[in-house]
Amino acid sequence: MSVLDTAFVDTELSNRTSIFGLHLWVVIGIIIGALIVLILFLMSLCITAFRRRRSAGRKGKIRRAESEIGPAVSKEIQENTGAEQHPVVPQAVPEIQIDMGKVEHRVVFSDRGGSSGESRATSGAETGSYGGTGSLPEVSHLGWGRWYTLRELEAACNGLSDENVIGEGGYGIVYYGELADNTRIAVKNLLNNRGQAEKEFKVEVEAIGRVRHKNLVRLLGYCVEGAYRMLVYEYVDNGNLDQWLHGDVGEVSPLTWDIRVNIIIGTAKGLSYLHEGLEPKVVHRDIKSSNILLDRHWHPKLSDFGLAKLLNSESSYVTTRVMGTFGYVAPEYACTGMLNEKSDVYSFGILIMEIITGKSPVDYSRPQGEVNLVEWLKTMVGNRKSEEVADPKLPERPASKALKRLLLVALRCVDPDAHKRPKMGHVIHMLESEDFLSREERRIGRNSSSSLREDDHRFRESINKQSSDTEGDRR
Ligand SMILES: Nc1ncnc2c1ncn2[C@@H]1O[C@H](COP(=O)(O)OP(=O)(O)OP(=O)(O)O)[C@@H](O)[C@H]1O
Numbered sequence: 001m002s003v004l005d006t007a008f009v010d011t012e013l014s015n016r017t018s019i020f021g022l023h024l025w026v027v028i029g030i031i032i033g034a035l036i037v038l039i040l041f042l043m044s045l046c047i048t049a050f051r052r053r054r055s056a057g058r059k060g061k062i063r064r065a066e067s068e069i070g071p072a073v074s075k076e077i078q079e080n081t082g083a084e085q086h087p088v089v090p091q092a093v094p095e096i097q098i099d100m101g102k103v104e105h106r107v108v109f110s111d112r113g114g115s116s117g118e119s120r121a122t123s124g125a126e127t128g129s130y131g132g133t134g135s136l137p138e139v140s141h142l143g144w145g146r147w148y149t150l151r152e153l154e155a156a157c158n159g160l161s162d163e164n165v166i167g168e169g170g171y172g173i174v175y176y177g178e179l180a181d182n183t184r185i186a187v188k189n190l191l192n193n194r195g196q197a198e199k200e201f202k203v204e205v206e207a208i209g210r211v212r213h214k215n216l217v218r219l220l221g222y223c224v225e226g227a228y229r230m231l232v233y234e235y236v237d238n239g240n241l242d243q244w245l246h247g248d249v250g251e252v253s254p255l256t257w258d259i260r261v262n263i264i265i266g267t268a269k270g271l272s273y274l275h276e277g278l279e280p281k282v283v284h285r286d287i288k289s290s291n292i293l294l295d296r297h298w299h300p301k302l303s304d305f306g307l308a309k310l311l312n313s314e315s316s317y318v319t320t321r322v323m324g325t326f327g328y329v330a331p332e333y334a335c336t337g338m339l340n341e342k343s344d345v346y347s348f349g350i351l352i353m354e355i356i357t358g359k360s361p362v363d364y365s366r367p368q369g370e371v372n373l374v375e376w377l378k379t380m381v382g383n384r385k386s387e388e389v390a391d392p393k394l395p396e397r398p399a400s401k402a403l404k405r406l407l408l409v410a411l412r413c414v415d416p417d418a419h420k421r422p423k424m425g426h427v428i429h430m431l432e433s434e435d436f437l438s439r440e441e442r443r444i445g446r447n448s449s450s451s452l453r454e455d456d457h458r459f460r461e462s463i464n465k466q467s468s469d470t471e472g473d474r475r
Pocket residue numbers: 166167168169170171172173174186188217233234235236237239240286290291293303304
């Protein structure tokens with residue numbers, strides 16, 4: 001550009017315009033500046049919109065992940081279940097609140113339970129940090145077991161069909177199922193009768209969620225979805241003891257004397273672990289033959305902790321609602337509501353009597369005098385007829401000494417004075433030495449008549465003492 005041109009441009013730019021009499025160069029400057037601002041503004045709009053879209057995408061993923069680990073109401077589940085078959089009650093926040101921080105609810109492990117250990121299985125539900133009642137239920141903080149989705153359990157249990165029902169208790173229906181990895185499970189779908197499902201769910205989870213013992217049925221996990229409360233257990237494949245003792249098994253029971261003794265000892269070990277191996281201790285409150293599950297090797301596993309109570313050591317609990325099963329409930333608990341582990345010891349004594357005799361604790365169809373098992377046994381023993389009490393379906397007669405020792409342990413467990421009942425640890429000791437002695441006895445093929453006489457004497461003394469105590473109590 002020549003000097004002339006430059007001078008011309010200068011003059012033109014210096015001319016005043018009609019816009020507030022501003023010089024042309026000022027107007028051009030303002031326009032360029034405005035354009036730059038406009039471009040920057042548009043760019044920032046684009047960036048913000050892009051960021052929003054990205055974060056919206058991420059939130060969508062989180063929501064989907066939550067629905068996979070157990071949302072309050074899952075669209076997938078509604079689609080899957082069909083409203084009329086399994087109505088899912090819309091509920092923003094499930095009501096389960098287990099405060100594992102509270103000392104009285106925490107189940108910890110003492111060194112005593114040798115064969116026990118802590119369940120380490122974890123799930124996605126446990127690894128997230130949820131803000132308590134505001135989002136997902138607090139059970140996700142438990143740190144054990146798996147949180148199953150309803151869909152998963154329905155798939156495992158053939159859509160919770162009738163063919164998969166293996167039992168029905170007072171609190172729900174139990175289904176057989178197989179998970180995708182072929183694990184066999186038993187799923188208890190708790191009935192939602194006025195909050196009872198909620199209570200039973202909490203109790204079972206608190207009582208045995210973390211506990212592992214070969215004689216306690218293992219709780220693998222749970223399902224909390226909408227109104228559903230389900231408990232998922234290991235499957236125990238050989239029915240329950242009640243079925244084997246009182247069901248139609250033919251003339252001769254497959255439960256031999258040795259099997260029965262092992263069932264008694266195994267159950268005692270599970271119970272002793274609940275009472276003496278945990279802090280707070282767990283009182284089961286519903287020891288009975290239908291709650292003893294058996295595997296194919298006849299190993300017993302105690303189940304159904306829905307009525308269990310957690311008690312700090314040395315403490316008792318007084319309740320106005322006595323729970324348990326007729327015939328097994330300790331008299332002081334039935335009369336006063338006073339509960340401690342000695343109530344379980346009483347029920348365990350009744351269970352021993354039931355296993356030995358094959359008779360239910362109370363049966364009104366039996367002749368008068370035999371209706372109540374404890375009273376009948378005491379009379380039989382008092383009349384020196386203890387050898388006649390053994391279950392006639394036993395394939396072989398038990399050694400007299402072994403039978404009497406077991407009866408002695410049972411009678412001590414049902415002592416009307418709860419303080420005089422032995423602790424479960426002591427019961428195991430008595431049972432195992434009895435077992436050892438009876439095996440020894442069979443091995444050498446003879447009975448020690450002197451120790452038999454000694455047992456007889458101790459036996460009748462024990463019964464006489466209990467009778468006079470009861471008389472004294474009555475007076
Ligand atoms: N883990 C399991 N494996 C196999 N079968 C089981 C399992 N848990 C329960 N069952 C079966 O389901 C039945 C019902 O169990 P549940 O504990 O609900 O009731 P119950 O003890 O029979 O009665 P209630 O609860 O009224 O005392 C049991 O008797 C048992 O036969």
